Amino acid sequence: MKPKDEGKIDEIYTATLALVKEQGLAGITMSQIARKAGFATGTVYIYFANKDELIVKLFDKCINDYTRDHFAGYDPSAPFKVAFHTIWMNMLRYSIEHFHEMVFIEQCFHSPFISEATRKATKDRLLPWRELIERGKKEKLIKQVDASWIMLFVRGSVRDLVKHCAYHQLKITNEFRETMFEMCWDGIRD
Amino acid sequence: MKPKDEGKIDEIYTATLALVKEQGLAGITMSQIARKAGFATGTVYIYFANKDELIVKLFDKCINDYTRDHFAGYDPSAPFKVAFHTIWMNMLRYSIEHFHEMVFIEQCFHSPFISEATRKATKDRLLPWRELIERGKKEKLIKQVDASWIMLFVRGSVRDLVKHCAYHQLKITNEFRETMFEMCWDGIRD
């Protein structure tokens, strides 16, 4: 008996992400995905009930990875700026290494695939990040501004920088990283 | 093709933008657009040769408006920070008042509708903005960082802030505007 090969799920995910990056959510087809992943159309339906489920499950996985990666090596007891730096760099790294995922998540937010509920659930996963910002405010290290605004300010700038680099095939140097970090930091510090 | 009723084009545009905001580029259909605009499917084809042309023309119009609006009331001979403030506020205002357009542009960037050439042509239109940044660098008012990075840093943060406000139906107060401006400004100033 041939057991279900769960590894195929990742191949399907990878193929989907690549196609969405190239063509957007509009216009990708199940047969394209299957072809790119290297098997027959029907095979995709062994692992996913339908296109919708494939997109939604991939979305969930991406959101999971995205939020989890923020906190790699994060030590909440470290000094604020150190902790902030850790998360900021994680955010940057994820965006660079998972550019396809970033694009996919963005496209999903305005699509018939993702429900309002899913959209809203996403932000709860970044609670420790929000708490860190609040701590920074309490320690008078950063501006007394609504934490959401700080978070968005940081994420928005990171995202557009990464996109730019991705589109223009720029290598992202350590110098770039630190320069960008300084800009963010200067923007929010008290 | 010289249609009598030029206003219909705008109604088609408005309908399209609203639908894309709700459902993304994926899943909008010509008949949906027509219905939302208030006329028959065939009518859309009197004003646009096909779906592709509709999307591309709307994209062009959006990019045009977007870039043009940056420079409303912009006086290149004003002091740097004043000029920068003008453009920054224009950018913010556009993003707020034309949220649908912003979403649409974003979705188009990863879609089969927009070619690589179109994508790249966009940035030429912001030349005066780039020149202003270069001037700020020369006047040692802002950091000695690649102008593109400054531009992206600014735009990215503005975009995510506006998105957040749009999704959460937050009113955007003058206090908010100035606070955000301060963050951007502190981020880039020397």
Add this chain to the structure above:
Amino acid sequence: MKPKDEGKIDEIYTATLALVKEQGLAGITMSQIARKAGFATGTVYIYFANKDELIVKLFDKCINDYTRDHFAGYDPSAPFKVAFHTIWMNMLRYSIEHFHEMVFIEQCFHSPFISEATRKATKDRLLPWRELIERGKKEKLIKQVDASWIMLFVRGSVRDLVKHCAYHQLKITNEFRETMFEMCWDGIRD
């Protein structure tokens, strides 16, 4: 403007019935139906939301016609045997002239298309027929047997006779009609 041509519905029905007679409900396809009716596949979907709806609506129409036709020229105040004769002949005529419909109804009864509720609703429509049988019993003209059994005895024999004739392309003469009627009548009379 091209108005919806309701006549197309009948053409679709006719095509469907012919195909079901030839191939059974199993194996008829929407494109076959469309081709036989003489238009494109998509056209069928202008008049019916999906295959299911097409089958169910056709089934309803057939049941309607079938039951209605029983009572053509039926005079409840006529002597029992005359009234019975009228309905019996109507039943026979319908089965002969609407052989396709008969086959279709039969196939639907054991199909995923027809619900239990629909199945049960059908028999209510033959109430006057049942009442006539009850009257015959009261007048001691026919056997004191459950009315359903009488009805089924009659319908079953008629159906199989008609099927036989249809399959063997036999002409149905008046002599045949009267002979068959006599058999039925002798079977149930007291």
Add this chain to the structure above:
Amino acid sequence: MKPKDEGKIDEIYTATLALVKEQGLAGITMSQIARKAGFATGTVYIYFANKDELIVKLFDKCINDYTRDHFAGYDPSAPFKVAFHTIWMNMLRYSIEHFHEMVFIEQCFHSPFISEATRKATKDRLLPWRELIERGKKEKLIKQVDASWIMLFVRGSVRDLVKHCAYHQLKITNEFRETMFEMCWDGIRD
């Protein structure tokens, strides 16, 4: 192909008949059959080359049983009415005890599975039944009517009565049997 486990064939048959009764020939799938029979899809293909063969062989088996059962305990030398009674009761018993088979046979007649030839071959198997009818005519015990008509008259009424009982879960009493027999008999006797 000499499969070890001949019993599996019967399980496949039983599963198929049950499914056809529930859903009709339309809409039954090989995997449904396999699941209902209790093994894997591929297993069915060890015993039958394909779906077509499965249906046709089952059809043949059903027709065989059906016709064979007519003549259980049948003594051609018995008086006509006794012999007729025997066969009539056999026919009724089969229809009751093999209701699924009856439905299946009926569905097959209008399906792409059964050829015209198969359809016609069926009736040859009832030759002794036809001969008995002819004998009854010669003995002036029954009406001088085409034997086929007599046979169909009898079979049709039996079938619909049984269907009715099956659908309404009625118990079939001996009284019912004899009453029905009387109706048939009165219908055909001279």
Add this chain to the structure above:
DNA sequence: GATGAATGAGCCTTCATTCAT
């Protein structure tokens, strides 16, 4: 010009059949 019915190519999905284990 405006309409919306008609068209048919193409997408999602199912399912008969095969085949590696």
Add this chain to the structure above:
DNA sequence: CATGAATGAAGGCTCATTCAT
């Protein structure tokens, strides 16, 4: 033999586009 994952042809349905009114 038995299994059920893999395959891909074919069917249901959608939707961009055309065209008769």
